Amino acid sequence: MAAGFALFDTAIGPCGIAWSGDRVRAVALPEATPDGTLRRLNTGRPAAGGSTSPRAIAVTSRRIAELLQGVPDDLRDVALELDTLPAFCRDVFEVTRGIDPGRTLSYGAIATTLGLPGSARAVGQALGRNPCPIIVPCHRVVASDGSMHGFSAPGGIATKRRMLQIEGAIPFDEPTLF
Incomplete structure (x- = not known):
């Protein structure tokens, strides 16, 4: 199974994507430098080396870039390689992937959906381990308030x-005179 990684341009800066076959194994949001993004992308994983991405990965990269320009896309159909993560994390990620662009859900609501009310902190910790931000849209998860x-x-x-703001879930900050 071919594995690799690549950077791609988005409205918020160069993001990274790593894959194994046609499945995404990691996404990295922009760091201060492209090299920093690549380092984050490969943290804890063997570096497979950059290569030409398979068609499915190229399409996913384009869709992520479009989402970050405001084009709604839930990315739910993107295949992920999360098999080595604990079952609880995978369950949290599945619920999180169900949050539509432009919407948010609380950590507590995710815990309740999983049948574990009172486990909001554990949900937050699982989301902190999310290797595929944007595809697993942890940015759409907020506190109960x-x-x-x-x-x-x-x-x-x-x-x-x-x-x-790009997704329309919250308004852009209004400029002030001071």
């Missing part, structure tokens, strides 16, 4: 806010 906490991607909460 709608506030944003603990986004582990580069740029932290500012990146999360920008992604939610």
Whole structure:
């Protein structure tokens, strides 16, 4: 099964994608430099080396770039390689993938959906291990009061806010005179 990784341009900067066959195994949001994005992409994984991506991966990269330009796409049909992650993480990611672009869901609501009310913190910890942000849209998960906490991607909460603004889930910040 061919494996590799590549960078691709988006409205928020160069993102990275890693694959094994036709399945995505990781996505990296932009770091300060392209080399930083590649390092994040390959953290904890053997570097397979850059290569020409299979058609399914190229299409996924294009769709991610379009989503980050405001084109709604839930990316639910993208095949992921998450088999080595704990079952709880995979369950959290499945529920998270069900959140439509332009919408949000709370950590507690995900825990309740999984039949584990009171486990919002565990949901947050699982999302912190998300190897495929955007495809598993952890940026769409917020606190029960709608506030944003603990986004582990580069740029932290500012990146999360920008992604939610692009999707129309929250309004763009209004400029002020001061």
